[in-house]
Amino acid sequence: MPTPTASEQIEQLEKKISELKRQALAELNEKLAAAQKTVADLEKQLAEHTGKPIAEASLVAAPARRTRRPSISDEDLKPLILKAMAQKGITGLNAKEIADSVGQDPLRIRKFIAQNPAVLKRQGAGPGTRFFLR
16 A cells, blocks of 8 residues: 655645635634524513613624534434434334434435435325334
8 A cells, every 4th residue: 555645645634624624614603603693682681671672783683594514425324313213213203303313404314214215114194204113
């Protein structure tokens, strides 16, 4: 197994640095959004206690951004789903409950189940669909 050359190592490190910078920016943006939400909640509580209306500027705040979840492959998602089903799925779980346990979007869970029908047993149809371990 040949060792990478110095220039290849430099390229790998630069890629890693840029990825870490991107992750740091994403974390800071999430912290900022959480702080702004906390400020809005505190202003609302203050207005409730004092009876004075909230300032117009704080009411017209920018719309909250949805939090981005990191992408996850089917191979990484499968053990998480099976673990959640083993822990909480005795009476079956719907896609939203599985998603809450796994920390992913319900649409991502539904996509996984549609692509991997042999992993879980489906019972019901429509919104009342529940999934069980096979």
